[in-house]
Amino acid sequence: MLKTLKWIGATGVATLAALPALAQEAAATVAAAADGPIKAPTAEQMAGMVDKGDTTWMLISSALVLLMSIPALALFYGGLVRTKNMLSLLMQVFMIVSVAALLWVTYGYSLAFTSGGDSALAPFIGGFSKAFLSGVDATTVAATFSNNVYIPEYAFVVFQMTFACITPALIVGAFAERIKFAPLMIFTVLWLTFAYFPVAHMVWYWAGPDFLPDAPTDAGLLWGWGALDFAGGTVVHINAGIAGLVGCLIVGKRIGYGKEATPPHSLTMTMIGASLLWVGWFGFNAGSNLEANGLAALAFINTFVATAAAAVAWCLIEQFHHGKPSLLGAVTGAVAGLVAITPASGFAAPMTSILLGFAASGLCYLFVAFVKNKLKYDDTLDVFGVHGIGGIVGAIGTGIVADPALGGQGFFDYTVFPAAVGTYDMAGQVLTQIKAVGVTVIWTAIVSAVLFYALKFTIGLRPSEEAEREGLDLTEHGERAYNY
Numbered sequence: 001m002l003k004t005l006k007w008i009g010a011t012g013v014a015t016l017a018a019l020p021a022l023a024q025e026a027a028a029t030v031a032a033a034a035d036g037p038i039k040a041p042t043a044e045q046m047a048g049m050v051d052k053g054d055t056t057w058m059l060i061s062s063a064l065v066l067l068m069s070i071p072a073l074a075l076f077y078g079g080l081v082r083t084k085n086m087l088s089l090l091m092q093v094f095m096i097v098s099v100a101a102l103l104w105v106t107y108g109y110s111l112a113f114t115s116g117g118d119s120a121l122a123p124f125i126g127g128f129s130k131a132f133l134s135g136v137d138a139t140t141v142a143a144t145f146s147n148n149v150y151i152p153e154y155a156f157v158v159f160q161m162t163f164a165c166i167t168p169a170l171i172v173g174a175f176a177e178r179i180k181f182a183p184l185m186i187f188t189v190l191w192l193t194f195a196y197f198p199v200a201h202m203v204w205y206w207a208g209p210d211f212l213p214d215a216p217t218d219a220g221l222l223w224g225w226g227a228l229d230f231a232g233g234t235v236v237h238i239n240a241g242i243a244g245l246v247g248c249l250i251v252g253k254r255i256g257y258g259k260e261a262t263p264p265h266s267l268t269m270t271m272i273g274a275s276l277l278w279v280g281w282f283g284f285n286a287g288s289n290l291e292a293n294g295l296a297a298l299a300f301i302n303t304f305v306a307t308a309a310a311a312v313a314w315c316l317i318e319q320f321h322h323g324k325p326s327l328l329g330a331v332t333g334a335v336a337g338l339v340a341i342t343p344a345s346g347f348a349a350p351m352t353s354i355l356l357g358f359a360a361s362g363l364c365y366l367f368v369a370f371v372k373n374k375l376k377y378d379d380t381l382d383v384f385g386v387h388g389i390g391g392i393v394g395a396i397g398t399g400i401v402a403d404p405a406l407g408g409q410g411f412f413d414y415t416v417f418p419a420a421v422g423t424y425d426m427a428g429q430v431l432t433q434i435k436a437v438g439v440t441v442i443w444t445a446i447v448s449a450v451l452f453y454a455l456k457f458t459i460g461l462r463p464s465e466e467a468e469r470e471g472l473d474l475t476e477h478g479e480r481a482y483n484y
Helices: 002-035 043-048 052-080 083-113 153-175 181-204 221-225 233-251 267-289 294-322 327-341 350-375 383-401 426-456 465-470 472-477
Strands: 141-143 150-152
Touching: 052 083, 052 150, 052 153, 052 267, 083 153, 083 181, 083 472, 141 153, 150 153, 153 181, 153 233, 153 383, 181 221, 181 233, 181 426, 181 472, 221 426, 233 327, 233 383, 233 426, 267 294, 267 327, 294 327, 294 350, 327 350, 327 383, 350 383, 383 426, 465 472
Parallel strands: none
Antiparallel strands: 141 150
């Protein structure tokens, strides 16, 4: 014990003796800093600022968004097709996720989230400076929306990768049961390259946190306009919904469409898939805040209540229209609500989120139950009716529900961007949202049409009539989903 006390005393004396020298060194450092301009922290210093809680949340969110694709979307879509096409649908979704992940780390991340430099295309697409994840390692960081708060760049890369994986997988529902596997994979590669990556860049790329009230010179086109899309209403849902509509028109109707019954083979499976989508969507929306804070919690609760409202609304409409609500209607309404709240999730208040869910559900029902039948296009799983229309309603509605006068967040967290206080113009923001929707619709419609027609007139998109009647499980993959 005596030896321990002597060691502590000696150590304390040595430390006290060193204090004057330490104080002089600190003073010299401060003086040197005062003599010159304030410098940005180095990569090593920024790595030390990484928030472990935010990092954990982003990795969990990434896993939740992957859950949305496989198994959630695969089961949701799979249960809605006929038994003979179940396995092919599962295979399409699973492999689209795999292909998209490889494209993302090869060049997709770079095209979406790096500067286009001085090129005239800079507002539309990034460059190749981070192709093959060049310059990205365990020490590099990505900025969040708060000053001096960072997450590992790998966490940002993988989170955004899951968005790139699910978006083309959504498209296949529009022409399910009548598309060959090989051309679908080629379409996925080309569509991601020329549609998804540019739209993601236009909507989400920005130069840094100091972008308000003036737009940065180095930003994506729609971000520079001030368009709001918290988690992907334009990038994911309108993008996929319009591509699905174009695809179902060019691929053509299923054999026997309108003449033969094509009931879902397992609504139980569809309900499980929809429920997993709802769970995974919390990562999709709340994760898009990039931080585990109050805004993430806001996006979380908005996602919850808007979805519940849309499911209830769809059932009420069916009760009035058909005299009875259906499980298929309930889960379809829920997905419509999830889609609509996506761009508004971090901007709206819970009560206005409920109203947005009700509105989106009603408009999506109109397109699914009336417009599709009137125009006679074969959107097999209502990709356009739910994702396209729901995304448009949500994107435009974001301009309304984000208004601070309605409890919205305005642009972003006012504690981070105080310059935004008092500058919100609902009419102007809605107009900006409409312009952003228009650009997205035109861009993806043109790209999708060119790609579908090119594949149709070269290698072909559809299987033979005999193969389609037999089912794509056997003719495309030589397997059955069920061996009975």
